[in-house]
Amino acid sequence: MQFTTRTDSIRDLATDCLIIGVAMGQAFEGDLADINEAGGGLLQRLDIDGELPRKAGKTLMLHAPAGLTASRLLVVGLGKPEKLDGIAFVKAVQAAGKALRQSRARNAHCLLAEATVTDRGADWKIRQAALALAHADYVYDATKKPGEDAAPATATVSFPEAPGVTEQLALASALGAGIGRARGLGDLPPNLCTPVFLADVAQSLAKEIDGLEAEVLDERQMAELNMGALLAVGQGSANPPRLIRLRWRGGAEGEAPLAMVGKGVTFDTGGISLKPRELMEQMKFDMCGAAATIGAMEAVARLKLPINVDGVVAAVENMPDGKAYRPGDVITAMNGKTIEVHNTDAEGRMILADAIYWTGQNSQPKMMVDIATLTGACVVALGHHASGVMTQDDELAGELLAAGDRAADRAWRLPLWDDYQEQIETPFADMKNIGGMPAGSITAGCFLSRFADGQRWAHIDIAGSAWRWGKPESATGRPVGMLVEWLIGHAGGWDALGA
Ligand code: BES
């Protein structure tokens, strides 16, 4: 989806679809008055008949609206003005995007950013409107071409010309490319999206984008580094593991980078602790932390952020096999700590253990976050609306939660108190890889904390937020929005970029 600006007057603007929003109780002023007048009281008549959608997220598509040169008029309800905050705004624009996607319109002109949003400014509204429309336009087509009668994608959306709008649309495009990347990778089937495939994606991105660099370690190199925990998970699969690092050096030479480490389990059968057959196919999404890391790195590079950033991906497949690691095994991780395996399905923390430690040693980051579809318990705790943040670093937690809020990609903090650490103790090793039923997300975080020694680190569990259940089910591209917002915060903020 391309974005442009236009200066044409609303009445004689040639477009396939003019998109407007109406809040509850909102009078027809400005553009709305103009549209209403051109149509001989069109909006008023709809309102009187009770068919003007003012409720949040309701839409109405009108064809050949009287008095306008637009072929369609799409009206979107914005709900109660006092409830129209950033999150509600994004939802409303996504509803508009969905209606637009289902129509045969190929281009549109969007007036939704003119809505008054309680807690956001003009630049934010433009960026998020563009992102939400692009999000709604996404259709999976990697392994299935849409039928001939399928509605077409929207090629171009324009916004009214105003100071700064062009710049904000360019920023949204760059960020949207990263979110779309994460989503597309998350949706791919596990027979195509293997660890080697993820490494190839990283390398081709590095080739495509100036200044982005990729390096890939194979299992031999990882063995030399004693990455016993990561290799243990991968050893049952015919698809060999890879450790991938993307680097962006937009900041001062030698300045410590911010680092992201993504869980890239391209398929999680559970291994010898095999998962039940129901819904096992969903475990192709277990590389969404990796997808978010790659997507965020793409956005960082396309935005040319003036900071240094490293994105590390631990990519493996977790399979049951004669060579697979087993419950009872004691594994030595790269940092020398020993792990007794109690459940081979707790594989994400195993691979992240080595990836986090390696990143700490090798990237020597200022701060580091890991992103992982780590625990079913996180879905139970937070559902699909929030990612879970765990860290003992209050300042970093604050940064991440605030970034999630600004990006309308929210997270919520769970405690990582030392009290939980005893749940992963065992007589046979330095730790075991599960902590039992209570606080399953937190004990996973406790496990990871033991490999982030001396680092400023936070763990982000995206088991609930990375995937949209329901119809059509799809990867969400989350939490690329939150991650990039966090990084932009360290790069002086959006204002510094748009200038
Ligand atoms: N990838 C899963 C986490 C998951 C499960 C996400 C279900 C979304 C839905 C992870 O590798 C896993 O299997 N975790 C186990 C941990 C348990 C064995 C301690 C889980 O959550 O059941």
Ligand code: MN
């Ligand atoms: Mn698992």
Ligand code: ZN
């Ligand atoms: Zn997993």
